[in-house]
Amino acid sequence: MHVPDGFINAPVSVAAGVVAAGAVAVSLRGARRELDERIAPLAGLVAAFIFAVQMLNFPVAAGTSGHLLGGALAAILVGPYTGVLCVSVVLLMQGILFADGGLTALGVNISVMAVTTTVVGYAVFRGLVKALPKKRRSVTVSAFVAAALSVPGAALVFTLVYAIGGTTDVPLGRVLTAMVGVHVLIGLGEAAITAFTVGAVIAVRPDLVHGARGLRQKLQLRVGGELVDATPAPEPQLAPALSPSHRTRNVWLTGLAASLVLAGVVSFYASASPDGLEKVAADKGIDAKVEEHAAAGSPLADYGVEGITDGRLSGGLAGVIGVGATVVAGTGVFWAVRKRRTDGTEDTPAAVTSPGASA
């Protein structure tokens, strides 16, 4: 059903391009709500799935076979906005890379095959799911009807575009009957496959099906032969909300105290024997070649404070001074990085949001 170049005249192609760009911009916004910041990898992988599943051939009868278009399926599985986005990306890539569908007809293709199928499919699906009883079966039934209507719907929109900007004068009535007639048949195949696929996903991971949200049944307990609604597990008690700066300061203070205690007191009792590597080195004679560290002459060399003869006290003091120096240096680095980060993030959101308008 990919429309090639030259089938629809230039002005209508441009108009359809504007419509498609608007729809994609809206979907980008909506998809961010559906998938938050996971959008890029997840929508990308779902697009790859749609692309792959379009190659899966479903044999119809002796020799002929059909394949899925996937608009309704995508809308039901991942939500309408992400669905529009995924199918549009698939069409864009098919147009540019595989020469499937003309470059000037991209707008028409996206409006007809991505936007119309997903919007019609999802609207029908939502309406039916609301009307039917809350059961798994009604989800598959709604998926069937939604997919069955989405394909002739797309054919209808295509006929409309053709009526405005078609380059041939095949009588409109004939185009309409041919397109819609053929696509009612195609739609039935699409519907069966979509319903089966949605059913298969619901059976394994019902939580992944966007359209089946709110179908999760309440947990029930059998108490003395009777079913009783289980009380929902209490929400995990969150610590009293502190302002972020308060929280970081608490973490910072606790960490500092713990480090000081560890460094100053625990190292007091720490083993005086060399650690593993030093021991191996000494045993094997590797350290014969070890040169004295450049800082060996510094006041804190070998974790002891020069001039203090008590080994334990000296070690403890060195620890405390070391922790202090590390904290000062670390905090300095942290501040510097954070300052640069806030400078940097000021322009990133703008870079992400503004192009949506130019889509």
Add this chain to the structure above:
Amino acid sequence: MGAGHAHRLYRHAHSPVHALPPHTKLAAAFAFVIVVVSTPREAVWAFAVYAVLLAAVARTAHVPLTFLLKRLLIEIPFVAFAVLMPFVAQGERVEVLGMSLSVSGLWGAWNVLAKGTLGVATSVLLASTTELRALLLGLQRLKLPPLLVQIASFMIRYGDVITDEMRRMRIARESRGFEASGVRHWGVLAKSAGALFIRSYERGERVHLAMVSRGYAGSMPVIDEVTASRAQWSYAFALPVAALAVCLLGWSL
């Protein structure tokens, strides 16, 4: 998996066309197709000139004609449609080989065939002279929303992985004696599709976690900014500008 570094659509070579920055090529291809589509269909010679222009580009790009023709086969469904057109269109009719054909239908068929073929040839040339990653960079440079480019790049990057997964599932089915021959087997195939969806979605979640753990915060860093000099732009636009001249001639004659 097991494939080379480049996608099979890409044809590696060192030519002036390959060396052009991707966004200039993309813009030129779009401009050329728009010019072709807005040419009046009665100017038959203009389309011949367009074909010659494209052949010249293919020659500079070291793309063999057989390769180009083989890739053109993708438009066969529409050729079938175009062949039907003279029979169903209305208007005055002419007798050709004993068949009554519509004149406007013949023109329509010619229109779709000529413009469609030129469009497909342009896309094929673009894809075979530009690497996938470069194409995506070019799209980003042409101000496509970065998020859309990211989604497209994930689709391209994992498209082959998912397709291979589907192929492995088919091999698994067939090695268990399953052969899809009719409507009765749709259930099995659809279950495979469902499993494929779950696997793709879960892979997406894993990819996202891996990215987050490597510092991803919503936007990809731009490592290599592509730029184009004025000379490169004018070189890339030689094709659409020549086509535009032909198109204007076609309208005035």
